[in-house]
Structure formats: structure tokens, C-alpha cells
Amino acid sequence: MTDVQDRALGALTGLALGDALGMPTQSMSRERIGRELGPITGLVAGPPDQPIAPGMPAGSITDDTEQALLVARLLVDGDGRVDAREFADALMAWEQRMRDKGSLDLLGPSTSAAIAAIAAGGDPAEAGSGGTTNGAAMRVTPVGVAVSSSDPDALLEAVHDLSFVTHNTGLGLSAAATVAGAVSAGIDGAGLLEAIGFGLALGRRAERLGRWVAGASIPARAEWALRQARTMTTAELADFLSDVVGTSVQSQESVVSALLITQHFRHEPFDGLCFAASIGGDTDTIAAMAGAMLGARFGDAVFPAAAVQTVVDVSGIDLTRTATELLELRGAQVHAVAP
Numbered sequence: 001m002t003d004v005q006d007r008a009l010g011a012l013t014g015l016a017l018g019d020a021l022g023m024p025t026q027s028m029s030r031e032r033i034g035r036e037l038g039p040i041t042g043l044v045a046g047p048p049d050q051p052i053a054p055g056m057p058a059g060s061i062t063d064d065t066e067q068a069l070l071v072a073r074l075l076v077d078g079d080g081r082v083d084a085r086e087f088a089d090a091l092m093a094w095e096q097r098m099r100d101k102g103s104l105d106l107l108g109p110s111t112s113a114a115i116a117a118i119a120a121g122g123d124p125a126e127a128g129s130g131g132t133t134n135g136a137a138m139r140v141t142p143v144g145v146a147v148s149s150s151d152p153d154a155l156l157e158a159v160h161d162l163s164f165v166t167h168n169t170g171l172g173l174s175a176a177a178t179v180a181g182a183v184s185a186g187i188d189g190a191g192l193l194e195a196i197g198f199g200l201a202l203g204r205r206a207e208r209l210g211r212w213v214a215g216a217s218i219p220a221r222a223e224w225a226l227r228q229a230r231t232m233t234t235a236e237l238a239d240f241l242s243d244v245v246g247t248s249v250q251s252q253e254s255v256v257s258a259l260l261i262t263q264h265f266r267h268e269p270f271d272g273l274c275f276a277a278s279i280g281g282d283t284d285t286i287a288a289m290a291g292a293m294l295g296a297r298f299g300d301a302v303f304p305a306a307a308v309q310t311v312v313d314v315s316g317i318d319l320t321r322t323a324t325e326l327l328e329l330r331g332a333q334v335h336a337v338a339p
Contacts, residue, residue, distance in 0.1 A: 023284050143155070179292065
């Protein structure tokens, strides 16, 4: 494979692996995770009393990867364009399938509210006007794979088109643009910190596209936090994320936490995903976003092959095919990897 193919596959692989690592700990406190599971060092099954994924097999993905792959399929089938109503219908159908099989892993608060409004006859352009949580950011990685950072305007437009239905606020769109921008720049060969910087710059532009809601700017908050965390030990970072940044479903917390983990663990990506799975809160989403950004920079080989194969086998997903199809949409030149 070319370097671009390695990194595109790495983005999807990191997303799925991080998601599966965080599956058994999602919505649990850091203290409870440490007491009942210990530090996460690999794939484990969901405990019987897991709040969302009780008893799920080790290696199972959650809504983060499932919805990202749904976005990928819509992008491929639509030759890079997705109708807003079609996207809403696809999300509703996905949730119904989850309900039919008894899953507790359903749509998040912002997405659920938007889809309910559309189902009741509301305008898709207005349905996402309250969406501030991380649902758009968690499923946006395929957009970063499909659209090159060499055309920021096209990338921003694609992020908006796949996000506004459920997250049409400055916060929701900024969160998604930051993740997609970092992924896309990483695939194009940017260094990790450069890719994060590109994502934050795209996130600043996205703030102006959606409805204003009260809340701290994600790029501004992230830039401050990244500076503070630059010289922290891993133990200090854990306390900083838990006590200062936050690890909830709110975009200002989870997206910033994912960026900090990406920066800190740039030399040990898999350890970073295990750390994210151990930190408490929205662990599967934080680990998935960090995994996507790390994988986009370093390629799929940076993750343990056995763990990746377990996720692929248990969840029945074909990440290689998806990456190939998204790259066909991208049409980017192969860039040399930055030092």
C-alpha cells in the first residue's frame, strides 16, 4: 500500500480499535474502572453490569464506529454527496435496528433530539439547532478520509453537510471540523502537531457556520489545554483530564480530551487508546477520536495486528475496503510524510 493508503486505513483502524477498547468502560467513572477492571491494557468484554454494553464480547465496536461506517457508506453511494433527509432516515433506521436487537447503544442526546424533530415533520435544516454534544465529531472520520486537507473549503463544506442535520451549532460543527481536519491533514502527510493545528484552524472557521450557543470555543480551549499539558507526566494528564478538561459527551470536554491524548501519546499510540479507555466518562468516543487522529498520522501498522484482527472479526467490519472506497473519492496526490 502507499503511505496515503496506510494512513487512511490507520484512521479507520484507530477509530474502531479505540472504540472497542472503550466499549467496556463507557459511562463509568475513572475510580470504578480502576476498581473493577484495572487499567485497560487490551480488549476486554463488557462487564455484566456495564451501563450501556453489558456482556458485549471483547472487540465489539459501539455506535461510534457503526455510525462512522454508515457515513462512509452514504458518502460512497452518493459519490461524495449525502442528502440531509437521506442521512436522517439512515440514522433513524440504524437506531431501529439497534432497538430490535435489544441494544442500549442508541443515538446520543443531540442526534436523538434532531431525528425526533425530523420524524415529527420538522425541517432537517432546523433540527440540529440544539446539537452541541460529540455525535458529529465521533462519526466524521470518513469525511476526513474522503476529502483532502489541500482543499480546506471543500473539507469544511463536507463536514457541514454531514453534521448540520444533527449538530447545527457552532460548537457541534467546530468539534466535527477539528477532528476531520486533523484526520485529513494526517493522511496528507502532515506531522502530528501540524495536523492538530490544521484541525483547530478548520474548527475555528466552522464555529461561524452554525447557530450560536453559549459555550467555550473548542479551538481556544484546546489550544490552551495543549499548552498546559505539553510537559505533563501521564499521571498528571489523567488528573488534568478528569478534574479540569472533563470527559463527558459535551464537545468542549471530549474533543479536547481526545486532542490532549493524541498529543501526549504520539510516540505510543496504542497506549494512548488504552489510557483513553481507562480515564472514565465517554471513553469509547474519546478513544475513537484519538485513535482516528493517531492512525491518520502513523498508519494502521502502529496498532497491534492481533487486537485489530479481533475487532474486525468480532464486529464483522471491512475497514480496508471502506478506506479504499473513501480514497477513491479523495483523489489526492500521495504526499511525503513530514518529519
